Amino acid sequence: MYQLSHPRRNHCRLVPSSDRNKWVSAVLLMGMCLAQAAPPDTSEDAAKWATFMNKAGWAIKYPATLKVGSCRQCSDPTAPDAFVIFRDPSTGESMMIEPLIEKPADQNITKWLQGLSQTTVANPRVSDESIFLDGRPALKVLNKGADANETLNIYVINGSKTFAIRISNARNAVYQQMLSTFRFS
Amino acid sequence: MQPGLVPGRFHAHFVRRADRRAKPNSGSAASTATTSCADTETAWLSSYLSQRGSPLASLAGSIVAESDSAGVDDRFIAALAGAESTYGKNTLKTWGQYNARSDSQHCAIKAGDCQAVNPFSSWSQALSAAITNITGPLYFGAGLVTTDAMYELYSHGGSPSILNTIYLNQMGGGLIPGNPKEVDFSRCTN
Numbered sequence: 001m002y003q004l005s006h007p008r009r010n011h012c013r014l015v016p017s018s019d020r021n022k023w024v025s026a027v028l029l030m031g032m033c034l035a036q037a038a039p040p041d042t043s044e045d046a047a048k049w050a051t052f053m054n055k056a057g058w059a060i061k062y063p064a065t066l067k068v069g070s071c072r073q074c075s076d077p078t079a080p081d082a083f084v085i086f087r088d089p090s091t092g093e094s095m096m097i098e099p100l101i102e103k104p105a106d107q108n109i110t111k112w113l114q115g116l117s118q119t120t121v122a123n124p125r126v127s128d129e130s131i132f133l134d135g136r137p138a139l140k141v142l143n144k145g146a147d148a149n150e151t152l153n154i155y156v157i158n159g160s161k162t163f164a165i166r167i168s169n170a171r172n173a174v175y176q177q178m179l180s181t182f183r184f185s
Numbered sequence: 186m187q188p189g190l191v192p193g194r195f196h197a198h199f200v201r202r203a204d205r206r207a208k209p210n211s212g213s214a215a216s217t218a219t220t221s222c223a224d225t226e227t228a229w230l231s232s233y234l235s236q237r238g239s240p241l242a243s244l245a246g247s248i249v250a251e252s253d254s255a256g257v258d259d260r261f262i263a264a265l266a267g268a269e270s271t272y273g274k275n276t277l278k279t280w281g282q283y284n285a286r287s288d289s290q291h292c293a294i295k296a297g298d299c300q301a302v303n304p305f306s307s308w309s310q311a312l313s314a315a316i317t318n319i320t321g322p323l324y325f326g327a328g329l330v331t332t333d334a335m336y337e338l339y340s341h342g343g344s345p346s347i348l349n350t351i352y353l354n355q356m357g358g359g360l361i362p363g364n365p366k367e368v369d370f371s372r373c374t375n
Contacts, residue, residue, distance in 0.1 A: 122357030146359030
């Protein structure tokens with residue numbers, strides 16, 4: 001299974017001291033703590049998240065702050081042939097999960113995922129890595145985004161069904177946490 | 186200066202538009218190079234749509250040729266179909282079977298955002314109408330040349346976020362120098 005890192009919130013405490021140098025150090029330490037405060041640890045919240053179940057046979061948990069959507073004519077975001085998008089209205093960042101065509105029986109999985117990653121995204125590739133997502137073979141690709149951010153694109157195969165999970169900002173901790181809840185049924 | 190105009194922006198806009206036009210070659214080899222660019226773009230777009238199971242994949246050549254001829258980015262025309270109907274895979278009965286880009290003047294049933302019943306009879310008819318609409322007086326003619334500006338009117342106030350996600354992060358819309366959301370250029374013709 002794809003293991004995601006869960007950055008723990010730093011427990012920064014000021015230690016009272018009459019020593020001037022220690023006080024300055026403490027202030028500096030507090031500043032460093034504040035700088036490192038984002039992204040927050042969302043692991044406790046994830047247990048309370050809602051579960052989105054797609055009829056193509058996958059599910060994912062998501063926080064209530066995200067808006068679930070799909071294409072304008074897609075009346076049912078859980079439909080197996082439609083993409084679903086989890087969008088943060090406050091930042092505009094998003095996670096999109098879209099179905100791709102099924103893998104031909106005679107196609108090698110590694111080549112299939114590599115091929116998809118090259119033909120379904122035109123943005124330059126920064127790096128790629130073979131991983132497992134919920135025990136299924138997957139390819140994790142970082143692509144250059146339109147802005148300063150890198151996008152994260154994961155191609156995963158379940159039987160012959162293939163899906164792309166696309167995160168507009170690869171560093172977004174909430175989407176990373178969502179990714180760790182992705183399951184096939 | 187007119188109210189609302191920002192010094193330098195107007196000039197920069199047109200410089201960027203010129204820059205964004207792909208110029209594969211010049212001189213006597215220009216026509217050959219233009220054909221090559223269109224072929225390459227068609228192959229890429231066909232593959233992009235095919236991998237998503239889109240019924241529009243077979244129209245990739247027409248999307249590129251008609252978009253180039255009209256002066257609009259072919260990838261925007263494809264992205265619009267993606268945001269509206271998952272590239273033609275999910276067209277509702279209200280909009281009509283071939284209405285991949287939710288053209289409100291060509292619906293099958295008058296309801297919701299649909300304004301006129303005049304359904305398309307083919308994907309290619311819908312494609313031509315979309316390009317004519319986008320490059321006509323309502324959008325390009327009115328100075329609406331970015332995804333954000335166009336989509337607000339196009340969708341009656343809808344958010345362009347899905348369109349931008351597809352166009353910028355998947356189709357590489359922002360790779361050419363200039364405003365990444367500006368789409369009033371041809372990829373393969375000057």
